[in-house]
Amino acid sequence: MIIEKQTLHYILLLTMFDFIIYVVGEIEASFRAFLDIIIPRGCCSCGRALVRKELFICCHCLAEFPQTRFDCKEQTELEKRFWGRFPIERATALYYFHHEGVRHLIHRIKYFNNRKLALYMGVFMANQIKDRSTFFEGIDIIIPVPLHPKRIHRRGYNQSQILANGVSKSIGVYVDNRIIKRAIYNPTQTLLNRDERWDNVQDIFQLTDPDTIANKHILLIDDVLTTGSTIVACAQELMKAPNVKVSILTLAMARIH
Numbered sequence: 001m002i003i004e005k006q007t008l009h010y011i012l013l014l015t016m017f018d019f020i021i022y023v024v025g026e027i028e029a030s031f032r033a034f035l036d037i038i039i040p041r042g043c044c045s046c047g048r049a050l051v052r053k054e055l056f057i058c059c060h061c062l063a064e065f066p067q068t069r070f071d072c073k074e075q076t077e078l079e080k081r082f083w084g085r086f087p088i089e090r091a092t093a094l095y096y097f098h099h100e101g102v103r104h105l106i107h108r109i110k111y112f113n114n115r116k117l118a119l120y121m122g123v124f125m126a127n128q129i130k131d132r133s134t135f136f137e138g139i140d141i142i143i144p145v146p147l148h149p150k151r152i153h154r155r156g157y158n159q160s161q162i163l164a165n166g167v168s169k170s171i172g173v174y175v176d177n178r179i180i181k182r183a184i185y186n187p188t189q190t191l192l193n194r195d196e197r198w199d200n201v202q203d204i205f206q207l208t209d210p211d212t213i214a215n216k217h218i219l220l221i222d223d224v225l226t227t228g229s230t231i232v233a234c235a236q237e238l239m240k241a242p243n244v245k246v247s248i249l250t251l252a253m254a255r256i257h
């Protein structure tokens with residue numbers, strides 16, 4: 001009889017707990033809807049006012065952004081870009097960079113100190129990929145492509161680090177940003193041509209803790225991949241550790257013609 005009473009109390013407690021969570025969720029949603037009337041939230045890509053269930057990006061933009069879906073394919077144009085540079089395990093990017101909306105989104109993440117948006121996109125990117133593919137299978141550590149401390153100081157944060165935190169939240173693999181560092185403060189790649197980009201990244205990374213990644217499968221994360229020169233330089237440095245596998249994930253990739 002005592003056990004039955006305890007079970008009943010337990011069930012009542014759980015029901016109450018569920019009810020409280022439901023009420024808090026409804027209050028939060030109503031409060032957000034109220035705030036949307038007073039201070040409308042805008043889509044981080046197109047600027048259109050967001051509706052109650054939308055976060056950061058409107059559903060029109062999310063439907064329009066061109067996804068590569070490379071995580072569902074083999075021998076993609078992205079993987080081929082690394083052939084002959086280093087033995088890549090897997091590579092994918094969520095979006096193509098040529099779409100204007102995607103470019104706006106990346107710009108907001110990179111130059112507007114928008115950590116919440118970067119974290120949201122990290123989680124969103126990983127959720128999309130893990131729901132449709134086995135891309136994350138066997139990944140042991142997530143490593144964001146590091147920025148030089150001077151650039152972090154100027155920009156406020158490393159956008160790849162925050163994206164990596166979001167991916168980690170979704171797939172439950174830890175992020176380590178101490179294993180490799182950017183030893184040289186090189187000029188930004190944006191204004192350089194293809195050959196200059198490859199020269200600009202020579203020896204800029206330094207592996208500080210090879211033992212931690214020995215025999216591990218690393219997921220290297222960056223925001224945008226253009227020629228791939230920065231990621232290749234970073235991956236080559238990581239591969240100085242024994243028996244390391246490297247896969248690559250970026251939020252967007254530019255097509256090279």
Ligand SMILES: [Zn+2]
Nearest residue numbers: 043046058061
């Ligand atoms: Zn939008």
